[in-house]
Amino acid sequence: MTTKLIRIRPGVGAWMAANSSGNAGAVIGRGFKVIRNQNWMIIVSGFFEPVFYLLSMGIGLGALIGTVTGPGGHQISYAAYIAPALLATSAMNGAIYDSTWNVFFKLRFAKLYEGMLATSLGPLDVAAGEIFMALFRGFLYAVGFTVVIASMGLTTSWWALAMIPVALLIALGFAAIGMALTSYFTTFQQMDWINIALLPMFMFSATLFPIEAFPEVMQWFIMTLPLWHGVELMRQLSVGHWDASTAVHLTYFVAMSVLGVAFATRRLRTLFLR
Amino acid sequence: MSVIEATQLTKVYSDLRAVDAVSFRVATGESFGLLGPNGAGKSTTMRMIGGTSLRTSGTLLVNGLDPETHGPEVRASLGVVPQTDNLDTELNARDNLIMYGRYFGLPYSYLRPKAEELLQFAQLSEKATEKVDNLSGGMKRRLTIARALVNEPSVLLLDEPTTGLDPQARHILWDRLFRLKEQGVTLIVTTHFMDEAEQLCDRLLVMDHGQIVAEGSPAALIQQYSTREVLELRFGSDRNVALVERLRGYADSIEALPDRLLLYTADGEAVLARVRADGLDPVTSLVRRASLEDVFLRLTGRSLID
Incomplete structure (x- = not known):
């Protein structure tokens, strides 16, 4: 009974001894080696997705719409209105893909983590290394997309540079929660639920039109969803305008990241050790 | 001294007692075999030794440490050859060895010459830059075994090491394993091939339905039960x-x-x-x-x- 208690409530030091050798760097080293070898195409294709959305919706649809009311009541072009929202969405999609489908595949089919976990690496090292690689990929996308929209004149403030670290914060929140959720899944069919949740969130989170288009009850519901906070935050940064809501959005993602990492950490042994 | 001490080791999946109150000890330098049909609980026992499967009850010590609470430390002295090859298909043969060594925290200065030595041991020197997918089944198996040696383990866990190999490839592998045994490495082998058990193991545990049904040297078991x-x-x-x-x-x-x-x-x-x-x-x-x-x-x- 005593040993059982010790196993359930270990101290931080004991937990680290069970789950980490402090060598997430080796997992990251492996990630970079693989990128150098072959994976540039995957990275490049991920960069183009939001660019295509921006060109078709922003330029195409934007010609019909003209200007819309942006943060602080300024009139901005429709392309400038959706560009930051697309960056937030792309950060979310990339992080979710890497932390769910990618993790699931490497766990169940490529058996990559099985090999890693037969070494000194613990589940924490593997998770931290993989989340780092997901964020690195998100960083490349964010830099690329920010350069694109800035060169198209869709940002009006140097604060737009802050969109890059904020994209990483959004990605961290989603990646941590995604990895924790993956620990509950055993089949590809269950993984599809993630897409079923993400697509409507993209459509309705004030990405392509203002939230005021919805009845008030629905607005309140959307405001509980993470992507809406990401979209609004990015939009404010792109024009360098803030108010009290900026702090709320930031706090939302800091909290989501902290809770997400805690959640993923709790599920770590269930995910990797069966 | 015992390398492994398992007492009443038990693993229950939702609908299955995969390992059921199994107790055994393995001495340093011993070649120890787990013999039994598919589903006898051999692989689950191996995974619990490596700390990658959490036991339901019982105690387990590997080199004096509990793999569940000291997984990374325990595995630092283990070499694991899983039942199905899980080589990194995104890396070539040499990088598979080097990266695996990195997971143990070993420096490149040690790993570069070590990788060449292991490629030679596995008779894969000419295949060093080949993608893993382009290797034959026997080559992949040898690379997996070479990979398990990168940290110079004192205990080698081999889960069905020769399943799916042709007779020639099996004999090459047995020869390599025998050399390791001569060097004092403790071998723990699961197999459902009796000839393999007879070739490699000093002592055997015969398992069925998660339980031990007999224990002894191959010769003693034959004498006692046949x-x-x-x-x-x-x-x-x-x-x-x-x-x-x-x-x-x-x-x-x-x-x-x-x-x-x-x-x-x-x-x-x-x-x-x-x-x-x-x-x-x-x-x-x-x-x-x-x-x-x-x-x-x-x-x-x-x-x-x-």
Whole structure:
């Protein structure tokens, strides 16, 4: 009974001894080696997705719409209105893909983590290394997309540079929660639920039109969803305008990241050790 | 000193007692085998030793440490060869060895020459820059074993090391494993091949349905649970079972398999002569030495390979 208690409530030091050798760097080293070898195409294709959305919706649809009311009541072009929202969405999609489908595949089919976990690496090292690689990929996308929209004149403030670290914060929140959720899944069919949740969130989170288009009850519901906070935050940064809501959005993602990492950490042994 | 001490080791999945109160010890430098059919609990036991599967109850010490609470430290001195190859398909053969060493926190200055040494050991030096997917089954298996040696482990866990290999590849592998044994590496092998168990293991645990059914050296197990010789008779699938009663008095015991009858006796030729003299004319007959296969059959009533 005593040993059982010790196993359930270990101290931080004991937990680290069970789950980490402090060598997430080796997992990251492996990630970079693989990128150098072959994976540039995957990275490049991920960069183009939001660019295509921006060109078709922003330029195409934007010609019909003209200007819309942006943060602080300024009139901005429709392309400038959706560009930051697309960056937030792309950060979310990339992080979710890497932390769910990618993790699931490497766990169940490529058996990559099985090999890693037969070494000194613990589940924490593997998770931290993989989340780092997901964020690195998100960083490349964010830099690329920010350069694109800035060169198209869709940002009006140097604060737009802050969109890059904020994209990483959004990605961290989603990646941590995604990895924790993956620990509950055993089949590809269950993984599809993630897409079923993400697509409507993209459509309705004030990405392509203002939230005021919805009845008030629905607005309140959307405001509980993470992507809406990401979209609004990015939009404010792109024009360098803030108010009290900026702090709320930031706090939302800091909290989501902290809770997400805690959640993923709790599920770590269930995910990797069966 | 014991490398492994397992006491009442148990693993229960939602609907299955995969390992059921198993206790055993493995001494330093010993070659220890877990023999049993698929689903006997061998692989689960191996994963618990490596700390990658969490036990339901019981205690387990590997080099004096609990792999569940000190996984990274325990695995630093283990080499794990899993049942199915899990090489990194996104890296070439050499980088598979180097990266795996990095996971142990070993420096490149050690790993670069070590990788060449291991490629040579696995007879894969010419394939160093080849993608893993382009290697044959035997080459992948040898690379997996070479990879498990990168940290110079004191204990090597081999889960079905030669399943799926052709006879030549198996013998190359056995030779390599035998050299490691000579160097003092403790080998823990699971297998459902009796010849492999006889070749590699000093001591065996025979497992079935998650439980230990017998323990001892291959020779001792055969002596204890079988006769010296076995007479195999085939009368055709219709007549085999029908003749069991009639042959009962000829041997110490009889096992009826779907395709043949096994008569356990000290002198196979003599029994065969008496069977023939009795007017029974088997389609084919064979006298052979008893093996671990017979031990398993006697203990469980089933053959090792279904």
